Amino acid sequence: MADQVTASRKAALTARGGSAEAILTPAPAATRISLRAGADALPALSAALGVTLPTRPKTSASSGQRHALWIGPDEWLVFDEGEADLMAAAASSGTLHSAVDISHRNVAVIVSGPGVDVAINSGCPQDLSLPIFPVGACSRTIFGKAEIILFRTAEDQFRVECWRSFSPFVFGLLSEGAADAGH
Amino acid sequence: MLLIYCPYCEEERSELEFRGAGDAHIARPENIADITDEEFEEYFFLRQNPKGLIFERWRHIHGCGRFFNAARDTVSDRFYTTYKAGEPKPDISDILQSEQNKGAAK
Numbered sequence: 001m002a003d004q005v006t007a008s009r010k011a012a013l014t015a016r017g018g019s020a021e022a023i024l025t026p027a028p029a030a031t032r033i034s035l036r037a038g039a040d041a042l043p044a045l046s047a048a049l050g051v052t053l054p055t056r057p058k059t060s061a062s063s064g065q066r067h068a069l070w071i072g073p074d075e076w077l078v079f080d081e082g083e084a085d086l087m088a089a090a091a092s093s094g095t096l097h098s099a100v101d102i103s104h105r106n107v108a109v110i111v112s113g114p115g116v117d118v119a120i121n122s123g124c125p126q127d128l129s130l131p132i133f134p135v136g137a138c139s140r141t142i143f144g145k146a147e148i149i150l151f152r153t154a155e156d157q158f159r160v161e162c163w164r165s166f167s168p169f170v171f172g173l174l175s176e177g178a179a180d181a182g183h
Numbered sequence: 184m185l186l187i188y189c190p191y192c193e194e195e196r197s198e199l200e201f202r203g204a205g206d207a208h209i210a211r212p213e214n215i216a217d218i219t220d221e222e223f224e225e226y227f228f229l230r231q232n233p234k235g236l237i238f239e240r241w242r243h244i245h246g247c248g249r250f251f252n253a254a255r256d257t258v259s260d261r262f263y264t265t266y267k268a269g270e271p272k273p274d275i276s277d278i279l280q281s282e283q284n285k286g287a288a289k
Contacts, residue, residue, distance in 0.1 A: 057192045057247070072247035073191050125184060125197030139192075142199050142245040 012107045012167045021115030022178035024171065027108035027159065032079040033086045037097035039074075048093035049078060049086065060138045060151060069138040069151055077138075077149055077161070106149075107167045109174060112157040115181025120150065120158060122177025130155060144173045185260065187241065190267045191249045204240040206230050207252040208272050234258060236275060241265070254278055 011026065018024035035053075037045055046052045051063040054070045061068045065081040080086055083103075090099040111119055117128040123144035127133060138151040146166040151159040162170045185198040212218050212226055231237075237257050242250045254263040254273065263278045 057194065072249055075248065125199050140246055140248075141196075147245050 012164045013109065013171055017171065017175050018111070018113070018119070018178035019115070019182045020113065021181035022111055022113040022119035022174075024174055024178060025110040025112070026171075027110050028081065029083060029103075030079045030081050030108070031083050031086050031103045032077060032101070032106055032161075033090060034100045034102050035076040035078050035090065035097060036074055036099075037076075037095070041093070041095035041097050044093040044095040045090065045097055049089050051078070053078075058133075058137050058139050060136050062136075067151070069149065071138075071140050071149070079161075105164060106161045107164050109160045109162075109167075109171060110153075110157065111160055111174060111178075112154070113178075113181075114156055115178065116156050116158055118181035119174055119177035120160070122180060123173045124148070124150070126150070128152075143170055146170050185262075187253070187262055188265050189243045189246060189249070190251050190265050191247045192243065196243070196246055200243060200245040202242050202244045204242050204250060207238040207240045236263070236278070238272060240268075 013026035016023070016025050035045070039055075042053050042055070049066070049068065051066050051068045052061045053068050053076055054061045057070060059070050066084070067079055069077040071077055078086055087099055087101050090097060120143070121128060124141055126139060126141050133139075133152055135152050135154055138149065140147065140149050142148070143160070143162070146162055146169055148170060149161040151161070153159050160170065160174070186195040187198055187201050188195045209226070212222070215223075218226070235256055235258060237255055239253050239255055240250055241253050242248070250268050251265055252268060252270070252272075253265040254275075255261065256263065263282060264273060266273065
């Protein structure tokens with residue numbers, strides 16, 4: 001009789017990289033939802049998700065391992081580093097909204113170090129200086145040919161979310177930028 | 184690099200995050216099934232393509248994803264103003280006057 005086969009998920013990114021100025025670390029698995037909702041659904045959704053959905057452009061809100069990032073006037077990226085079931089949480093709100101599970105569509109790279117802004121600016125046109133892009137700020141933007149979501153988690157650390165299929169490109173270009181950051 | 188002010192993000196962003204979407208303020212006829220082919224052609228295909236000031240739709244596709252309107256100069260590529268979709272068309276003379284005042288101040 002044939003042996004039983006067990007499928008296991010292969011991570012899109014495994015190796016660390018970068019330079020001393022900008023260290024690249026693939027982020028651990030997280031659950032993510034792309035959330036669309038009108039203003040009247042926000043209080044119930046915020047309560048159900050346990051994090052207050054931000055309404056100002058470029059802002060985020062965090063509660064423990066859960067983060068809500070403002071993407072557009074009616075769009076948020078909510079992710080949970082503890083892999084909690086966000087779909088169930090959003091559904092329990094009982095309000096009209098659209099939530100799409102994108103846990104495995106996105107992967108994230110943690111970029112940290114003193115040259116983090118130089119590394120990201122190698123492919124991204126946004127002003128990443130602290131007064132313009134403070135800690136906690138987030139934005140969907142472009143990195144080379146790939147769309148990314150930038151989230152500043154510390155003065156010298158960003159979380160870069162991108163689509164899984166773009167991750168080799170994003171990681172490669174970040175590596176080039178990280179190498180340049182040392183010069 | 185051209186910077187475009189997104190009225191939803193309330194910030195100037197690089198042109199790389201945006202995509203143009205044609206002329207603004209073109210109302211779809213409410214009796215679309217009844218109009219003649221010529222009227223449909225006029226509505227659907229024919230544009231002025233002016234030299235100078237033009238009102239256009241733009242989309243912040245790699246940002247907030249929203250469509251908005253912009254008044255742009257097709258010669259200099261200068262964006263005079265941008266405003267949210269659904270807001271009324273700003274007065275052209277006001278825009279040009281404020282531009283002249285800016286120019287005089289410099």
